[in-house]
Amino acid sequence: MKPIRFPRLNLQGKLLLLYFLTIFVPLVAMGQIILSVSGKKIIEQTTSLMQESSQQTAKNIQVLLNQYADIVNRLSLDQQLNNYLNPARVYESELESIDAYSLYLKAVTYYDFNFKEPTAKLHIYFLNSTLLQDSNTFLYADKERRALAEYQAAVQAGGELVWGKDRERIYVARTMYDMQKHLVAVVSIQIPESRLYALIMEREKSDSRLYITDRAGNVLSSNTQEQPNFSVGAMPFFKPGERKPFDVTDGAAGNRYKVVSIELGDGTFYPDWHLFTLIPLDRLIDDERKIRRLGLLVSSAGLLVSFGLFLMLLTRITARIKALVQKMRIVRNGELTVMDDSGPPDEIGVLTQSFNDMIRDLQQSIYDNYEVNLKLKDITIKKQEAELYALQNQINPHFLFNTLESIRMGLHNKGDGETAVIVLNLSRLFRHLLNWQGEFIRLGEELELVNKYLSIQKYRFQDKISYETELPDRIADVYIPKLTVQPVVENAVKHGIESIRGRGRISIRADRTAEGALRIVVEDDGAGMPEEMVERIRRELESAHIKKSGSIGLKNVSDRIALHFGKGYGVAIRSRLGEGTRVELTMPVLLHHPMNEEEGDRDVQGDDRR
Structure with a gap:
């Protein structure tokens, strides 16, 4: 196939055409391609940022819950507290109860809980009927308190940490047993929903909707106007097992969202909760369209400016470029000669000088490369021979046959014929190797x-x-x-x-x-x-x-x-x-x-x- 020629176009016209074909058109096409995929990239980047933000919020929530869990675990395993609350211990008078509170009970709860966490409530439901209550933290587990959800859940857990929600408060509880496995008390902390809400609102202001839910979809806290204690279990975004971001459409309003689901715990040490983040896709698409329009405007202005500069400078360099191109054609035909240039020492002059230096270096390289290739081949052959010889020497053993023979004869003379045969085989093996x-x-x-x-x-x-x-x-x-x-x-x-x-x-x-x-x-x-x-x-x-x-x-x-x-x-x-x-x-x-x-x-x- 013959190349397309433009006989009526001079070098300047061809360079202009080249500019349009190789710079203007590809840049326009590339700009369109980049802008067309920018929407997806914006959504991906925003989703990634929101996912990282959600993960950080989840970590903050886990840190908060870990503090409460540590307090419950520490109190439920406190042996001295267990001794004070044990039903087997009898307080003969109110004075003895007051002494117990003064010596230990008030101190351990104040420094271990009240001093650190003033907003939550700590309840220790004890079974010792002779110990007085303080009507705040230490409460006797009467029939009414034994019917509480946190009390029953802790007893059913049998000494394991249990999480749950009762009305407006979230609780974490654990039972306390004596050495005979008899129930002594139930330690419970009631956490206000406001603590979770504060952690959610620490994030940067955005249009995203966040929900903290339990396994059944009951909302524990959110950043929306909706009040807690409602359920999202029937909503399309509620997919607790989904680990990757996914898209959903709100059936009522028709809004589209990108959903990020993060598991906060597995139901053992941490509660079986999930954090859902809903990112509005419609807003992201509107932002993408604005960016596309701005990108088109900027790229068009840049192309026009570059075309004007190119056209202005093209006429100044055409003549010398023609001479250089002509000389390149001569060199391409095999005539390695330098070019005479009497022009100013500008970029074209430097290019011409570099071209002449290249011709001289090429002439020298043709001769040098011929010798270098011969030397490289010789070195490669010798290196392979040396490696082969070295590997062979690694496994060529040299042994002392006379010593082995002396050992064999000594064993034979002593009547150990079996060992003597083994030594003989070893000697033959070594001799075989050496020969x-x-x-x-x-x-x-x-x-x-x-x-x-x-x-x-x-x-x-x-x-x-x-x-x-x-x-x-x-x-x-x-x-x-x-x-x-x-x-x-x-x-x-x-x-x-x-x-x-x-x-x-x-x-x-x-x-x-x-x-x-x-x-x-x-x-x-x-x-x-x-x-x-x-x-x-x-x-x-x-x-x-x-x-x-x-x-x-x-x-x-x-x-x-x-x-x-x-x-x-x-x-x-x-x-x-x-x-x-x-x-x-x-x-x-x-x-x-x-x-x-x-x-x-x-x-x-x-x-x-x-």
């Missing part, structure tokens, strides 16, 4: 090493450990990086079988996948790992950074497989706590030793060569 040449060995040799290692472990753990190895003959002679399976088996013994009390089993299986790759599975039924530990190990295995470590582990094996074969091969792990762990090694099938392939591709069987 290995290169990085790759046959799979059969690797599993032979694993069997020797497991025989030593079985001698150590006796019947606690059992194992099995499955190796088909068709893949026994394929080559793998040496000491690839043994570290995984060692982990299975150490972290899987050793840490459980009963018997454990380790299974090593080798086969080929449906895609033709080699798969080695090491599985145990040992302790297993929690999911978070498995996820952490997987992240470490996927990390590109090679960690230098003195220990042999999954990360070492994974890094060596990745260095040899690239992505697509490596280590996969699955584990469940208490059920065991499964580690799967995947790599290509190598039928010949890689070191024997000097310059050609490796003899790899599979779907691809890596």
Whole structure:
């Protein structure tokens, strides 16, 4: 498709057209898009702010209720107060009752309640008929007072904190028992609704409607003109289980609201109350329309001013820009030459000088980058070789064979033949490791090493450990990086079988996948790992950074497989706590030793060569 050309337009006309197409039109379209979504953003931001404000109000209410709950709990658990109120204690005269009030009863309620909370009412309904009442705080629980809602609710709660509402006041109550679990008294605080109303009105003035309700929808307090003791249980916004903000429509007036519902408690320590905040959506939409009109006006004025400035300055820079554009076309064709500019040292002059500097730097960079790329390739190759060599050295053991042989002979001479065989297997295992040449060995040799290692472990753990190895003959002679399976088996013994009390089993299986790759599975039924530990190990295995470590582990094996074969091969792990762990090694099938392939591709069987 040929580009659209405007042969009759000069550079100035084209720049004007470019201005309209690339600045004016996109800005207008962008402004419309921004203004069109601004209503939703305003509602979202306002809802978020109101939700944060509601959460703060809920916290303030919880702090207030916590103060009352602490007082009730502290008084109901006061052992000295319990002793004074216990029905088993007999006050022989009024003087003894007066002494009890003077010594403790008045003091504990004054400093623990009246001094801190003058607006609420504290009642302690006691069952000791010989103790005088003070007609204010300490009241004898006669038949009439035992019929009170707060008294009956506390007794039914059996020593737990109970919340409720009786007429105009909210109460929190708790029973007091003696050592024989006999009822001694009921401690109750009646909270005025005005305290909740004051917390609601602490918020910034707004058109929002707030309701504090119980589980049944009975309003405990609100910031509306409606009086408490009415119910909103049948209203559409009353959804106590809804945790996210939602929209409702007032069926009577047709007003729309965004509703924020916050749970104040679960009915145990805090009461099972909810705070509902109703945000009027119609007002928010009106504000959004005003902002949209103002935004259109401001953006239009800005575009007109920018167009005038652009048109005024365009004629002054067109000629020199033409020359610069022409020179850019020459450079684009491959002729890297600098440009002569005799104009003033303004922005165009700086641009021209920068262009000339760029041409000179580009000429130098072409030569420098060629050499740098060669050096980078050489460094990368050497780094990979060094990492491979370092990883190999981490797991190439050097052992003292003569010492092991002396130990074996000593055990044999003493008649401990079983231990002598184990030492002999260990000596052969070490000699096998030391005699290995290169990085790759046959799979059969690797599993032979694993069997020797497991025989030593079985001698150590006796019947606690059992194992099995499955190796088909068709893949026994394929080559793998040496000491690839043994570290995984060692982990299975150490972290899987050793840490459980009963018997454990380790299974090593080798086969080929449906895609033709080699798969080695090491599985145990040992302790297993929690999911978070498995996820952490997987992240470490996927990390590109090679960690230098003195220990042999999954990360070492994974890094060596990745260095040899690239992505697509490596280590996969699955584990469940208490059920065991499964580690799967995947790599290509190598039928010949890689070191024997000097310059050609490796003899790899599979779907691809890596």
